[in-house]
Amino acid sequence: MRTVLKCCVSTALVCVLASLVHKQSAAAQGGPIAIRAARLIDGKSETVVNDAVVLVENDKITAVGPGLKISPDSKVIDLGDATLLPGFIDAHTHLLSEMDGTNLTLQDVEMLRIVATQSTAQRALLGAKLGREDLEAGITTVRDLGNSGVNGDVALRDAINHGWLLGPRIVAATRALAAQGGQFGPLTPQAQPIIEQEYVTIHGPESARQAVRQALYDGANCIKVIVNGSPANVTLDEMKAIVDEAHTAGVKVAAHAIGEKATRIAAEAGADSIEHAYIVPDHVLKMMAEKHIFLVPTDGTLQTFEDMTFGARQPSAEEKSRTEKEFQPFIERSRDRLRRARKMGVPIASGSDMYLTMPKQNRGQASLLVFEAYAEAGMTPMEIIQAATRNGAELLGMLDRIGTLEAGKLADIIAVPGDPLKGVKALERAKFVMKGGAVIKNEK
Ligand SMILES: [Zn+2]
Structure with missing residues (x-):
């Protein structure tokens, strides 16, 4: 009796979960997205990319670079004088x-x-x-x-x-x-x-x-x-x-x-x-x-x-x-x-x-606020960004999926105003947040 009930409950649960999972992934499936900003720091390289574009399809990044060609069917998110970073x-x-x-x-x-x-x-x-x-x-x-x-x-x-x-x-x-x-x-x-x-x-x-x-x-x-x-x-x-x-x-x-x-x-x-x-x-x-x-x-x-x-x-x-x-x-x-x-x-x-x-x-x-403490110890803004992106991903064993802005990785992308290399306080003011290709926040 108990076993049958448990079976029914778990089958129902699987159906509910399947529909919810579907709903969430649907949130990240509105066709290709092109995100543009004045600058990009990819979490890995020390070089800043100017006139940056990140192309996203479904939950993944498909391309990253300066002045990339944007296909006409893409939804364009232009963030202006901002810096794109990995989440x-x-x-x-x-x-x-x-x-x-x-x-x-x-x-x-x-x-x-x-x-x-x-x-x-x-x-x-x-x-x-x-x-x-x-x-x-x-x-x-x-x-x-x-x-x-x-x-x-x-x-x-x-x-x-x-x-x-x-x-x-x-x-x-x-x-x-x-x-x-x-x-x-x-x-x-x-x-x-x-x-x-x-x-x-x-x-x-x-x-x-x-x-x-x-x-x-x-x-x-x-x-x-x-x-x-x-x-x-x-x-x-x-x-x-x-x-x-x-x-x-x-x-x-x-x-x-x-x-x-x-x-x-x-x-x-x-x-x-x-x-x-x-x-x-x-x-x-x-x-x-x-x-x-x-x-x-x-x-x-x-x-x-x-x-x-x-x-x-x-x-x-x-x-x-x-x-x-x-x-x-x-x-x-x-x-x-x-x-x-x-x-x-x-x-x-x-x-x-x-x-x-x-x-x-x-x-x-x-x-x-921990970034300000790191800066007081002499870490550069670039080092702090890498500690909070690429290094974190490596420590968590997730560097193959997150931590840098590269083609093939999950589209966990944020943007902060201006140039954070001039001062880490800019890192405290994310105005755009995307997780797995879904826009969470976009303050114009
Ligand atoms: Zn603790």
């Missing part, structure tokens, strides 16, 4: 989390509040809103790294892929793997069951392998590991087991690691990216460069930290100076490690790690 890739998002940053010292408590009071369904709906904000800001792909309840990120990813709602392509991690306690800090035994609502805690290499297999079964496209948690840490043997199991399945590993020991464990084990690494010695950076392990510098500017701390409230002069004193050493240290990483040839992929409510920006706009 941005944010390699470190938390679309299913929004924390109140006005009291950062209580971050553990804020995380507990979210996990204890918001269902995964609610968080997925929040992710739908934040994902749309990302997409409209020009972020066409994200790697969502946990803090999404039990597989809420997979639900959001699939809903977007089915065409139920608009959002970026999502590479989902499911629950992050961590040692005892995840990132919650010490909890009473009675409160500890909550940890597994947000993390999968591992206990030795075999349990670590099992956790990877569970994540893959749950629909993960990548694995996130909290190497140094709060308070416990993942060991080198556990990390090696995780990387081995994930790589055997063809899936990449993102390691949250800060400090000599955690970054060394992540690099030695062969993680594909190290997230944050606010503190990292040169010998680990050297290993990262040699093994081609990406650094994802989730950095902020002083303004970002002030906005997070005070929210919409105007701080007093004394509060402002206290916050500056508090964050400046951390900011300086982050700038220094990014400078050292660049010098040593560590590949860099852009990641915002934005999960706080910001008073002046929505999630998409706030996520792009």
Whole structure:
């Protein structure tokens, strides 16, 4: 009885999904499109293409170049004095989390509040809103790294892929793997069951392998590991087991690691990216460069930290100076490690790690502020663009489909006003966004 019912339900579901998928692809099938703009940066080459044209058919780019011939049956989108770029890739998002940053010292408590009071369904709906904000800001792909309840990120990813709602392509991690306690800090035994609502805690290499297999079964496209948690840490043997199991399945590993020991464990084990690494010695950076392990510098500017701390409230002069004193050493240290990483040839992929409510920006706009932090560390606008496009695609294992403007790739194309090589702030103002050949936004 049950089996028959299940069969009918799944057949009906397949029909509904098929029609939805058809509807979404139909959105990108209005005949050939020619997009023109004064400039184009393809994400790969350092050369700017002037008088640029990108030809799109269905969901793919068919040609890119200066002054291309446009067939008369093409729909022409002329963006004027703008620069065409590949859609941005944010390699470190938390679309299913929004924390109140006005009291950062209580971050553990804020995380507990979210996990204890918001269902995964609610968080997925929040992710739908934040994902749309990302997409409209020009972020066409994200790697969502946990803090999404039990597989809420997979639900959001699939809903977007089915065409139920608009959002970026999502590479989902499911629950992050961590040692005892995840990132919650010490909890009473009675409160500890909550940890597994947000993390999968591992206990030795075999349990670590099992956790990877569970994540893959749950629909993960990548694995996130909290190497140094709060308070416990993942060991080198556990990390090696995780990387081995994930790589055997063809899936990449993102390691949250800060400090000599955690970054060394992540690099030695062969993680594909190290997230944050606010503190990292040169010998680990050297290993990262040699093994081609990406650094994802989730950095902020002083303004970002002030906005997070005070929210919409105007701080007093004394509060402002206290916050500056508090964050400046951390900011300086982050700038220094990014400078050292660049010098040593560590590949860099852009990641915002934005999960706080910001008073002046929505999630998409706030996520792009990370570019200003990179610029403060001396990265050039061209390097920043490549970190947020081509490098992100390589890290996500999607360089064959996205990350550059080339014939054969998916038509994830954005345009920003003017010339972003003159100042990265232009990257925060996408006026045109296309994802998979479908126009998402076109501000005249
Ligand atoms: Zn994060």
